[in-house]
Amino acid sequence: MDKRFYITTAIDYVNGQPHLGHAYEKIIADVIARSHRLLGEEVFFLTGLDEHGQKVQQVALSEGKEPQAYCDELAQSWRALWTKLGLTNDDFVRTTEQRHKQVVQALLAKLHREGHFYKAQYEGFYSAKEETFLTDKDRNPDGSFDSSWGEVIRLKEENYYFKLKEHQPWLIDYIEKNPDFVQPSYRRNEVLGFLKNNTLEDLCITRPASRLNWGISIPFDTSYVTYVWFDALVNYISIPAAHRDPALADAIDFQPSTLNSQLSLWPADLHVIGKDILKFHSVYWPIMLKAAGLPLPKQLLVHGFWQKDNAKISKTTGNIVDPVAIIDEWGIDAFRFYVLRELDIGPDGNWTDAGFAARYQAELANGLGNLVNRSLSMLKRYRNGVLPAASTELKQAADEAARKVEASLRANELQAALVQIWELITRANQYVDQTAPFKLAKDPAQTQRLDEVLYNLCEICRVLAVLLSAFLPNTSARIYEQLALGALPQTFSATQWGGLKARDAIGEPAPLFPRKDLAKSS
Ligand code: ME8
Numbered sequence: 001m002d003k004r005f006y007i008t009t010a011i012d013y014v015n016g017q018p019h020l021g022h023a024y025e026k027i028i029a030d031v032i033a034r035s036h037r038l039l040g041e042e043v044f045f046l047t048g049l050d051e052h053g054q055k056v057q058q059v060a061l062s063e064g065k066e067p068q069a070y071c072d073e074l075a076q077s078w079r080a081l082w083t084k085l086g087l088t089n090d091d092f093v094r095t096t097e098q099r100h101k102q103v104v105q106a107l108l109a110k111l112h113r114e115g116h117f118y119k120a121q122y123e124g125f126y127s128a129k130e131e132t133f134l135t136d137k138d139r140n141p142d143g144s145f146d147s148s149w150g151e152v153i154r155l156k157e158e159n160y161y162f163k164l165k166e167h168q169p170w171l172i173d174y175i176e177k178n179p180d181f182v183q184p185s186y187r188r189n190e191v192l193g194f195l196k197n198n199t200l201e202d203l204c205i206t207r208p209a210s211r212l213n214w215g216i217s218i219p220f221d222t223s224y225v226t227y228v229w230f231d232a233l234v235n236y237i238s239i240p241a242a243h244r245d246p247a248l249a250d251a252i253d254f255q256p257s258t259l260n261s262q263l264s265l266w267p268a269d270l271h272v273i274g275k276d277i278l279k280f281h282s283v284y285w286p287i288m289l290k291a292a293g294l295p296l297p298k299q300l301l302v303h304g305f306w307q308k309d310n311a312k313i314s315k316t317t318g319n320i321v322d323p324v325a326i327i328d329e330w331g332i333d334a335f336r337f338y339v340l341r342e343l344d345i346g347p348d349g350n351w352t353d354a355g356f357a358a359r360y361q362a363e364l365a366n367g368l369g370n371l372v373n374r375s376l377s378m379l380k381r382y383r384n385g386v387l388p389a390a391s392t393e394l395k396q397a398a399d400e401a402a403r404k405v406e407a408s409l410r411a412n413e414l415q416a417a418l419v420q421i422w423e424l425i426t427r428a429n430q431y432v433d434q435t436a437p438f439k440l441a442k443d444p445a446q447t448q449r450l451d452e453v454l455y456n457l458c459e460i461c462r463v464l465a466v467l468l469s470a471f472l473p474n475t476s477a478r479i480y481e482q483l484a485l486g487a488l489p490q491t492f493s494a495t496q497w498g499g500l501k502a503r504d505a506i507g508e509p510a511p512l513f514p515r516k517d518l519a520k521s522s
Pocket residue numbers: 009010011012013014020021022024025050232233234272273274275276277304305306307313
C-alpha cells in the first residue's frame with residue numbers, strides 16, 4: 001500500500017455562511033490536489049467543518065435551534081457550495097461525527113495516561129466572544145482590552161493544561177533544520193521569532209461542561225469538554241484513523257467502527273491554512289503529535305487574508321463577497337481564476353468588483369476565450385473543421401511553458417503557473433496577428449502555410465486545456481469537447497506536442513467566456 005499525497009485545509013467554523021476567504025483556501029487546496037493527481041500521484045484531499053465551541057452554540061441558540069440541528073442544516077449548504085466550486089475532496093470531516101470524537105478521546109486518554117496534562121486553577125480575564133483567557137500582553141497601551149475581545153470578565157476556574165515548555169527547544173531546532181516546514185519563508189521566520197522570544201505558556205485544553213457543553217467530553221473527567229483547538233486540529237489524524245491508516249492505529253489505540261478500505265495517509269504532506277491560525281499549526285499541533293509519538297506534517301502552506309475595497313470582510317458591516325452570487329453571474333472557473341491569479345499565496349489581497357471584471361474581460365474573454373474561439377472557427381471556415389498535417393512551429397513555446405508550469409505546480413506557486421500559461425496564450429494570439437490566416441485564406445499559393453498555422457493554433461488550444469485543467473477544469477473540458485477529443489486526459493504528460501492528429505475533425509466552437517457589458521455589471 002503506497003502512501004498517498006495527503007492534503008488538508010483548515011476546517012471552517014460553521015457559525016455562518018462561507019465567504020471569500022473560506023472559498024479561496026479551498027480552491028488553493030483543490031488546485032494543488034488536482035495538480036498532484038495530474039503529475040501521477042495518488043492523492044487524498046480532506047476538508048470539512050469545525051462544529052463545536054461557544055461561538056457555534058451561541059449562534060444556534062440565538063436562532064432557537066439545538067446546536068446539532070443547526071450544524072446539520074449549515075453543513076448541507078457548505079457542502080453544496082464546495083460542490084459548486086468543483087472541489088475534488090476525497091472526504092469531508094465534521095467534528096461532531098462519531099469517527100472524529102472517538103479519536104479525540106483516544107488521544108486525550110493516551111496523553112493523560114502518559115502524564116502530559118495537569119489540573120490547575122486559573123484566575124484572570126476571559127473573553128467569552130473569543131473563548132479565550134487573556135493576559136497583560138493582550139491589553140492596549142492604556143491598559144484596556146480591545147473591543148474585538150467583546151465583553152471581558154474576571155473568571156476563576158479549574159481546568160486541565162497541556163505541558164508545553166519542555167517541547168520548546170526541539171521545536172525551534174526542528175523548524176530551523178527544516179526550512180520548508182512553513183511556507184512562505186517570512187511566515188517561518190515569524191514562528192521562529194515567536195518561539196525564540198517567548199516562553200511557551202501551557203495550553204488550556206478544557207472548559208467546564210457546566211459553562212460550555214457543546215464539545216467533546218473529556219474521557220478521564222466528564223465534568224469537562226475539550227477546548228476547540230484540541231478538538232479541531234485532531235481532524236487531520238481522525239479521518240486517516242477512520243480509514244484505518246496503519247501509521248495511526250498503533251499510536252492511538254483506536255479501532256474504527258466502520259470498515260473502510262485501508263489507506264496510508266499520515267503524515268500529511270500539506271496543511272493549507274490562513275495566517276491567523278499559524279501559531280496553532282506550527283506550535284501546538286507539532287507538540288501534540290510529538291507527545292503522541294506521531295510524525296509531524298511535512299509542510300504548512302500559509303495564505304494571506306482577503307479584504308474587499310480595502311476594508312475588512314465583515315458580515316456586520318455588510319462588506320462581503322458572496323461566492324455564490326459571483327459564480328452565478330460569472331461562472332465557477334472565472335471565480336477560481338480570479339482568486340488565484342490576483343493573489344499570490346502569502347500576502348494579503350484586496351477584492352474589487354471592477355478588478356474582477358477587468359481580469360475577466362482581458363484575460364479570460366479576450367485572452368483565452370478569443371484564442372480558442374478564433375482558432376477553432378478558422379479551422380471550421382477554411383478547412384471544414386478537419387485538421388491538416390501536424391506542424392511544430394509553436395512546439396518549442398508549448399514545451400517550454402509546460403516545463404515551467406510543472407515546476408511551479410510542484411513548488412505550490414499557483415499564481416506563477418497562471419502567469420506562465422498566460423504568456424503562452426499571449427504568444428499564440430500574437431502568432432494569429434503575425435501569420436494573419438484570414439489573409440492566407442485568400443491566396444491559393446498559401447494553402448500549405450495556412451494548414452501549418454491552423455494546426456499550430458488548434459494544438460496550442462489542446463495543450464492549454466491540459467495546462468489549465470487543475471485551475472479551470474470546466475473550461476478545459478469544454479476545450480476538449482470543442483476539439484471533439486472526448487474526456488480530458490488525467491495526466492500532465494498529455495501536454496506533449498502532437499496530440500491532435502491529421503484528419504481529426506473538431507466539434508462546434510462556442511465562446512468559453514461570453515463578453516459582458518461592463519457598465520452593467522460593475
Ligand atoms: O479558524 N481571507 O475557522 P474559520 C482569507 N475553525 N482567509 C480567511 C479569511 C479571509 N478574510 N477569513 C478566514 C478557524 N480565513 C478554525 C480552524 S483548523 C484545524 C481550525 C481562513 O472559519 C482562516 O485563515 O475562522 C482559516 O484558514 C479558514 O479560513 C477557516 O477560518
